[in-house]
């Protein structure tokens with residue numbers, strides 16, 4: 183299913199004390215679509231996701247979810263409205279078991295049984311690992327758990343930060359295959375990636391962020407990939 187805009191950021195500014203991180207971000211993700219937010223270190227990608235998830239305040243601008251203004255809502259409220267963040271660095275609790283990690287998602291108003299059922303239906307591999315300590319699983323499995331936690335709340339908007347970090351290309355491709363399946367169910371997906379080649383194969387829209395602003399937003403293409411490489415090399419100097 184594809185349809186109206188589920189997530190809309192308009193004119194969003196955000197800062198850390200006197201450091202300005204976002205300087206007027208406009209971004210829209212429709213139901214069933216995957217948008218990729220790309221750009222060099224420090225561009226403001228994570229901050230954008232955190233503002234959308236209610237973890238960081240916007241100084242100006244608006245966040246709308248399903249057409250409803252939710253600027254300034256707290257993360258629990260946003261989770262209840264269907265916004266889910268899969269944070270950078272996996273965001274799981276390594277000393278808890280797989281199922282205990284899943285149970286924590288009941289804060290969003292789903293039962294323990296339902297959380298487990300949804301997770302294992304989507305990630306059968308996790309079912310056999312339910313009593314394993316999460317930190318002892320492979321990187322790819324941990325990232326699966328992280329995605330499973332996100333999906334447990336049956337989100338309308340899924341925000342994913344650096345899914346590929348530290349994982350082998352084959353594992354990344356497998357995880358992105360799952361992201362495509364999730365989007366096909368009507369979820370609006372916003373993925374942040376620094377290394378763009380994999381995500382450009384699956385996204386509908388590629389937005390390039392530089393210095394807290396979206397400089398380009400267009401359909402993915404080889405030309406864009408080449409420009410991104412140049413941008414990253416340029417930013418490293």
Ligand SMILES: Nc1ncnc2c1ncn2[C@@H]1O[C@H](COP(=O)(O)OP(=O)(O)OP(=O)(O)O)[C@@H](O)[C@H]1O
Nearest residue numbers: 198201202203222223224225226227228229230376
């Ligand atoms: N907690 C913080 N305190 C102060 N400044 C911060 C904080 N978090 C981020 N910043 C600054 O805000 C800007 C945007 O950071 P952000 O983490 O959103 O970038 P990013 O695009 O996700 O980068 P990366 O690709 O390295 O993850 C950077 O200049 C960063 O130094």
Ligand SMILES: [Mg+2]
Nearest residue numbers: 227228229270
């Ligand atoms: Mg980041």
